[in-house]
Amino acid sequence: MEEFNIGQVIQFGGYDWRILDIKNDVALIITEYIIEQRSYHNAYKHITWADCSLRQYLNGEFYNTFNTTDQSRIIPVAIKNLDNQWYGSKAGADTQDSIFLLSIEEVACRYFGDSSEKLYNPGKNQRYWLQRKDENNRKRIARLEANRESVWWWWLRSPGRDNLKGVYIHGDGNIGIQGNNVLRGNRSDGRCTGGVRPALWLKLKSQ
Template sequence: MQIGENIIFDRYCWRVLDIQNDIALIITDNVIEHRAYHNKYKDTTWYDCETRNYLNGEFLNSFDESNKLRIIQVTNKNLDNPWYGTQAGNESQDRIFLLSLEEVCRYFGDSTELLYNRGNNRYWKKNDINNSKRLARLGDTCGCWWWWLRSPGRHNRLAAYVHGTDGCVGVNGNNVTNDRGGIRPALWLKL
């Protein structure tokens, strides 16, 4: 297994983002479904959002038992939004999660400088050479689709996301109840 390659795990195709010792960080290669980040329009963090409950409950339980044993529980430190200072809330214990702003900028090329040096930009730079690396299709038949990140947007009724048309990082966020948001689960897998 190598970083950047695709693997089949359980019923999905996954992209390998990182390998550390005997575990690998993987994310579904495609957006697997539409889902709202949260079921109510209210201040929400990853720790208490509906998508986190779904991924670590119903979705996790849909895996084959032997595969489920290979999914590692990790502590996610949820960092505040670096452009707006929006608080990200408590760290969380997750087996399946969405990537954070920091992770999507680090693992899809290295755009961390853009994340931490906003300057006068209101929106993510369209000329970021890594934008196309973040594009993801919706299933096997549709074009590219936007997908949620676990980080907050400019306030806690918005969650960060990746644009579907160009791969730009939506640091400002999208309405947490938008049920057209794409889900790309990520997890650490025992090799």
């Protein structure tokens, strides 16, 4: 039987995925690359992960791109949604998801090195970013699937400084805790270019 390890890149459903965690025979995986660009929500309004259009897309249209064999390996899980640690904006209801985005806490404290000290003890002048010189930023940098020479920013599921914004990972790997506009991202022309890196729990099996 093939052995799997945290940090290993595997193939699943036509994408490259990085293993972030393993529990028994199930692994938490995230796409190695930003596989597409979408808005967090399809309208400019106060929204949480539970009700946003990106969650609906990932658990509907995107989930249905996997064949039945692959779908049988995706484990639906209870998702804990935490309020924004700096601004207190509400994350909304916990959810049950087959496919999801990571949260602030997951990228800051668990799966890309431990930056919890910076998350929970921000400096007096820190208002928008976790820390530009955080040694773990490089671990969060992601490139576009369509152009692997290009780094880009990607969404998290957590709310920004209010519920008109969603937290994201900047192109340099820093965590934008203030968030980007849920509809337009960081653009003024109405064209959202927010990167999507789906995550899921996968039942492992020998190849």
